[in-house]
Amino acid sequence: MVDVKDQAKIFKNGLMANGIHLVMKDWIININEIGDILSDNSTMFIPMKSLLNYVNTDKCRRELSIPRNVDLAIICTIIMSNSNYYNDKELLTWLCSDLQESKCRITIRGMIPPDIKEAKTGMACAILNPCIHDKIATDGLINIIVKDVCNILLIGQVDGVNNCKGVTSQNAPCKNVVYSHEHGEYCKYHLKAAMQQKRKVKQSANDDSKTKKTATEFIQPKFPQPVNILKKPESFALVDNKDKSSAKMNIIANLGCLMDKVMSDRGILKPTATTDSAKQQNNNTKFQNRQEFDTLLGTLVKLSSGGSCDFKKLLGILQLILKKIPSIHRQVLKDCNLLRICTKLLDHPSECIAIESLRIKRALKKALESNQSDLSTPTFIKPQQQKSESTRLVNNSDKVMKDLDVILNTSSKVDHYVDAEKVQSTHARMLVLENMDKAEELKKTIKHVNVMASFCQDCNKWSETTDPVCKEQGHTQVRKQTRKEFHKCINDSCGYRYFSLNGQKPPLCPGITFWITKSFWIVKSGPIDLQIQIRAETMDSFDKEMNKCLDDGVFDHASPQEAADIFVSLLTKYGFKYIASDFDATMISMHSDEEILKSVTPDFKAVGERIKSTDIKLGVVTFSDATSVENHPVYISGEKMVRLALEKSNCTANVDRVYAFYPKFVYISIFTL
Known part of the structure; x- marks a missing residue:
């Protein structure tokens, strides 16, 4: 349960919440009404810190033994507000604090009323049934989501919520928010600087008092001190400050160094006060x-x-x-x-x-x-027994040789480990490259595999994943197991490897198609022959199949919808991305009289309606007589004329662009109907 000290209640001229006294400057709700809300048994107000210590709200309810029929609420203070838009919906974000150590981010969704939008820094609010988001933000703050604005209650403006008066190292004002009634005018990072300023003020005051004291002492008269006249005069003598025993001390010092060398050669440790104190300090x-x-x-x-x-x-x-x-x-x-x-x-x-x-x-x-020796346990060297001079010299030389062997062996082991590590890493890298080569060779040998793919019955098109356009337009799609075959571009300079589903081979290599679609938006200044050579095979195939349909009379007895379906299917099959219709030759059927704007042909309407289900764009080419339009302001031409004709004829075709001239890329992407 919640501690009695942390319970929210009305206290003096403010509110007691989160364990501190909030002095209210302005009340939005009547103080009697907020008192009734806080004392109501159907709502339990808990400290903000207690809620943020749990992963979610349900766990907080279980730990604090809050029943299901009792609402959970917290009281916090806004220290920063920000609003933005996400998917054309307004989101309001508050950075709230309990004016102590705990902070959280509150995100408000839905229709936000003006009074909540205009909430300023220092506004105390109550959140009913807060929902803690599972993911913690990168700045470490827990995010609380409020889906219903009715769960927010603005209480009033808290007095003394201001920015810190300290200055950062870059001479910029501190942005931390402090509660002056509880913490003063400085945050915890600038309290030291504030204390130093107070000390400087006190020190200057003390200096002023000292100067006053010395001034008074200087002004006061100084009386002579009494002198003992019976004291005998002292005799003075010259003293030589040079140390005559420096030569003897030098000899003793040299003897001490010699004794240290002898003791170190014998292997006996010389106990000194410094070593004992160092060992004791280390322990x-x-x-x-x-x-x-x-x-x-x-x-x-x-x-x-x-x-x-x-x-x-x-x-x-x-x-x-x-x-x-x-x-x-x-x-x-x-x-x-x-x-x-x-x-x-x-x-x-x-x-x-x-x-x-x-x-x-x-x-x-x-x-x-780690194989290193443990430095946490002290080690001691046992004193050796005194031996003869010859034995001592031999032992010293043996020790030096052993130390040298240890150093050489250690360096050789390190080199051996480094070489072994390099060989191992090189071997692993070679294995990875070998596996990559084997995988590439295996890909080249595989000609076809069986996969699950989607078939759109309306577009007559196969795809490994569901086409989002077909899904949005509600096309009938069937998930089947089909054959996926791999192909290689016949152009040696390309070498692109692509695939087909159920024998539905693309009319052109995807590598070349990608280049063409990219080049559609770039004005070409190079020779046209190269571009025509790339499209020659596709254009020839399209012309042959189109002429075959005309010779067989496929379009003779077909309705406009059936003819448009056959025509658009051929365009999709051969990879066309843009087609253009001549306004006078194809789009309209009348060229005089007042019914010109209402004479859009049924074939154009059918093609415009059918082309919506594909990624092909439609354009219209017309010519404008600029002189006639200038002399007759009532005349219309160009894009205005085309748009008005579509409106008067009830044509729903999506015209991407209207050209008053034939553009430069007409030989690549525009095909006249």
Whole structure:
């Protein structure tokens, strides 16, 4: 249940919410009405921090034992407001805070009334039944979505919610929002600077008092001190400050260095105060690190095992443990259950905590698998027995040779490991390249495979995935198993490898088709012969099939819809992306009288209606007499004439563009009907 101290209630000249006193400057709702709402048993107001500690609202209800028939609500203060549009719908985003440490982002959808749009910084509001979004934003703030505007209640304007008066390192004003009644005029990042300013003011005041004191002392008269006249005069003598014993001290110092060398050659350690203090300090540091590590580990176990916890505190504990790992003994790390806890925290809803757990897990594995000597346990050198001079010299030379062998062996081992790693990585790379080559060779040998594809009965078209245009227009589509054959472009310079479904081979290589569609929007300044050569094969095939239909009389007894269906199917088959109709020769049937604008032919209407179901665009070419139009303002021509003819004739064709001249790319993409 919620603590009594954190319950929302009316207090003095404001509101007690989230454990602090909110001094209200202006009330939007009557204070008696808000008091009745807060004391109602059908709604439970919980601190904002308690809600943000849970993954979703249902878990918060279970942990706080809130019944289903009781509404859940929080009180927060707006510190930033922003509105934008998504899919032509307005979204209002609030950055809210409990004026302490907790912040969240509230997203409001639907029809937003003006009073909520105009809510300013410092406005206290209540959110009824907040819905926590599953995903946490990149800035670490939890997102709360409000789908119904009725769940928002504006309470009033809070007094003392202002920006921090501090200045950043770049001489820019601080953007953090502070509550002056609780925290003062500075945020936690600029409190130190504020204290320094106060100290400077006090120091200047003290300096002024000192100057006044010295001035008064200087003004006051100084009386002579009494002198003892019975004291005898002292005798003075010259003293030589040069140390006459410097030569003896130098000899003693040289003897001390010689004794140190002798003791080091014998292998006896010379105990000194500095070494003992250094060892003692090192041992104290290790003991202190071990104690801190045990304390942090115990805190981590409590936070990870509990149902709700503060994400910031858990993240700070993980960061401190990561810093302590290098100074902890390997056996201690092996015996503790830190690895298991970090593995469990990898599934934490907060991305920062999951990443920090992964870092600790890697650091633990590195510390446990390292072959280096453990620096956390002290090592001592046992003094050797005194031997003869010849034996000592031999032992010293043997030690030097052994050390040299160890150094050489270590360097050779390192080189060996580096070479082995390079060979292994090169071998792995060669295996990857070999597998890629085998896959390419296997692709070349495979001519066809059986796949599941969609067939549109209206467009008579096969595709591996459902065409979104056909799906939007409600075409009849059937999912079947068909044969997918692979082909290679006959043009040697292209070499593009494409495929066909159920024998429905594209009329042109997709590589060349892609180039043509891209070149449609570019004005060509090169020779036309190259472009005609690319389209020659397709145009010849289209002309042959079109002439065959004319010779067989396919269009003689066909209705306009049937003829348009056959014509558009041929255009789709041979990859046409744009066709153009002459206004006088094809689009209209009358060239004089007042009925010209109503004389759009049924064939043009049928083709315009049928072409909507494809990706082919339709254009109209007409000619304009500029002189006649200028001399007769009543005349119409060009695009205005074509658009008016479509409107008067009830033609629903989508004309992409009207040309008052034949464009330069007419030989590529325009085919006259």
